Amino acid sequence: DAGVIQSPRHEVTEMGQEVTLRCKPISGHDYLFWYRQTMMRGLELLIYFNNNVPIDDSGMPEDRFSAKMPNASFSTLKIQPSEPRDSAVYFCASNTFDREATGELFFGEGSRLTVL
C-alpha cells in the first residue's frame, strides 16, 4: 500500500477563497482522522470518521470548516471562506484499531495551507 495520500501538498490562496483538501486512507482502515498542526497549538484533532460516518467533529473550529467521507477510500476537508488564521499544516491519518492492529496512526505527508 502507498500509505495515506493527501493532496495538495502545498496550497497558497487568498482570504475568502474556498479550499479543499483531499485524503485517501490506507485500504482496509476504517478510521480516518483530520488534524491541524500549528506552532501555537500543536496537533489538534478536527474530526474523525469510523466507517465513513463522522464520530466526533467537536474540534472543527467553526462553520467555515466541513468534512466529508463519501466512501471508504476518500475524504475531503473544506474551508469556505478561508482566513489567514487557517494557515497551517493539515494532516490526514488512518487506522483500523481492531484487535490485531497496533493502534498506530498512519499519517499522510500533510497539506501545507497558506492563506494570504
Add this chain to the structure above:
Amino acid sequence: GENVEQHPSTLSVQEGDSAVIKCTYSDSASNYFPWYKQELGKRPQLIIDIRSNVGEKKDQRIAVTLNKTAKHFSLHITETQPEDSAVYFCAALTGANNLFFGTGTRLTVIP
C-alpha cells in the same frame, strides 16, 4: 474528554546524554499510549507505544514507562545522537478510539 499534557516543551542535551519527556493524561479509560517523532517538514511517525497492561517497554535506546495509578507516562532516550533531534509527541487513546496528542517537545541534541 481526554487532556494530555506534555513537558518540557523544549529540551537540549549533549550528544550521548539521556533525554526524558513526560506526559500526563486525565481519562482513566485511556488504554494505549504511543509516542510519535516528527522531523522538520515531515509527518509524525510512531517510534514506540505501550498498552495499559504493561508498565515498561524498551526498544534499543528508547524506552517508555507507564504509571496508570498516577496517569503519567514517560519517554526515555539514552545515548542520544544528533539524528534524535526532532519534535516528539505523546498521545493517549480513549475507549472511543480517539487519539489525543500532547503539545510536543522539541528535542535538540548538541554534537
